[in-house]
Amino acid sequence: MNLLSIGGSDPSSGAGIQSDVKAFAEFNTYGLTVITAITGQNTSSFGMIEPVSQKILKNQLESIISDFKIDGIKIGMVFNSQIIKTLHHQLKKLKIPIVVDPVLKSTTGGMLIERDAIVDFQKYIIPLATVITPNKFEAEILSKTKINSKRDLEKSAKIIQKMGAKNVVITGIEEKKGKISDFVLENNTKYTISGNKIVNSNHGSGCNYSAAIVFAISNNKTIRESVKFAKEFTYNSIKNAKKVGKGIKITDIQKRDEINLELSQAINEFVEIKNIYKNIPECQTNFVYSKQKPKSTKDILGISGRIVKAGNKVIVAGNLSYGGSKHVATALLTMNKKFPEIHSAINLKFQNATISKIKKSKLKVSSYDRVQEPSNVKNQGSTIEWGIKNAIKNLKEPPDVIYHKGDFGKEPMIIIFGDNPKNILKKISKITG
Numbered sequence: 001m002n003l004l005s006i007g008g009s010d011p012s013s014g015a016g017i018q019s020d021v022k023a024f025a026e027f028n029t030y031g032l033t034v035i036t037a038i039t040g041q042n043t044s045s046f047g048m049i050e051p052v053s054q055k056i057l058k059n060q061l062e063s064i065i066s067d068f069k070i071d072g073i074k075i076g077m078v079f080n081s082q083i084i085k086t087l088h089h090q091l092k093k094l095k096i097p098i099v100v101d102p103v104l105k106s107t108t109g110g111m112l113i114e115r116d117a118i119v120d121f122q123k124y125i126i127p128l129a130t131v132i133t134p135n136k137f138e139a140e141i142l143s144k145t146k147i148n149s150k151r152d153l154e155k156s157a158k159i160i161q162k163m164g165a166k167n168v169v170i171t172g173i174e175e176k177k178g179k180i181s182d183f184v185l186e187n188n189t190k191y192t193i194s195g196n197k198i199v200n201s202n203h204g205s206g207c208n209y210s211a212a213i214v215f216a217i218s219n220n221k222t223i224r225e226s227v228k229f230a231k232e233f234t235y236n237s238i239k240n241a242k243k244v245g246k247g248i249k250i251t252d253i254q255k256r257d258e259i260n261l262e263l264s265q266a267i268n269e270f271v272e273i274k275n276i277y278k279n280i281p282e283c284q285t286n287f288v289y290s291k292q293k294p295k296s297t298k299d300i301l302g303i304s305g306r307i308v309k310a311g312n313k314v315i316v317a318g319n320l321s322y323g324g325s326k327h328v329a330t331a332l333l334t335m336n337k338k339f340p341e342i343h344s345a346i347n348l349k350f351q352n353a354t355i356s357k358i359k360k361s362k363l364k365v366s367s368y369d370r371v372q373e374p375s376n377v378k379n380q381g382s383t384i385e386w387g388i389k390n391a392i393k394n395l396k397e398p399p400d401v402i403y404h405k406g407d408f409g410k411e412p413m414i415i416i417f418g419d420n421p422k423n424i425l426k427k428i429s430k431i432t433g
Ligand code: PXL
Pocket: 007, 008, 009, 010, 015, 016, 017, 039, 041, 076, 077, 103, 105, 106, 107, 108, 112, 204, 206, 207
């Protein structure tokens, strides 16, 4: 996935495009950048701003658009009317989700947009927004509405939506002590998402938030899911903020463990496989990866949710968490007890055509018959454990695939096993397409 950040350069790398490149990398996506202005600033003070010329702005955009498939765009600092109009002209024809982060002022005090450019910002940039993410201060300025109550908040969001943004998220609302919430106005619904507040002055949290939103919506997440994801991501980046310079802290991203990195990378690749939706079963798919010596499903990372079919696309609904999968994780746990080198598994739709491809591609296959399942096992709900044990009890080597053909009211299923997620993808490539 390729994400484009359009904004200003911050040499302290706390905010702006440098911050977005770091965030995009953390999401395992490729970060592209178009610079609108160069700022001179550090963690204590804001220095100069020099906007780039029309010519180089246009050339940056054209270079990127003509070469890359861009999955999502974030617009941050735009600074002046000329830049705003050029961006509008180049971006209005694209059918790519755009997140607008209407940054007006830096935490250290610098104005990030010329005062007389705000009208053009409203006219030309806001209508491009799939989602716009003003904080309370920015919402007040854009809507010319002081926000002192819930009613003001809704009124302000509505005014901004009328300017052309599809979805409005006003961030950083403090209603209750110790909590911080975001107010969301979608097309037909409005709601608030609340989270814990961390008291710390930092540089970068606003940018982290909108970078996370563009990643999530480009992954076909709903607005609600994207906001929740962005809130959690931003919370962690503030919690992990570091004092790098002499002034305020810079937000930092808690590095994910290797298991998480490898699995999320593999899931990103899996959903991109051509026609993969045809292999998603009714009960949907989970993809799991285990720690070295798993004792229970709590040691196995999976999607707390599923990989689901949406038309002829496949989307990830939910986040990775240990214990996130019950079924596929139990299958893996059972397999790992006998064959400790097996650490990853995925379930796919049972189809005779898939089974023949598996057999042709020389993958090792085993199966079990749910009809044979003793009733005491059925009642205990340990079917999958029983099934996998059965399928491997006479084997000296681990099978690549185990399937069962279902039972009355039970969907048949294929589970692919491997040493790691990459290894699973390799096996999948042999049986799809
Ligand atoms: O956080 C907003 C922001 C965006 N872009 C640039 C910035 C800042 C804040 O300082 O400098 C370039």
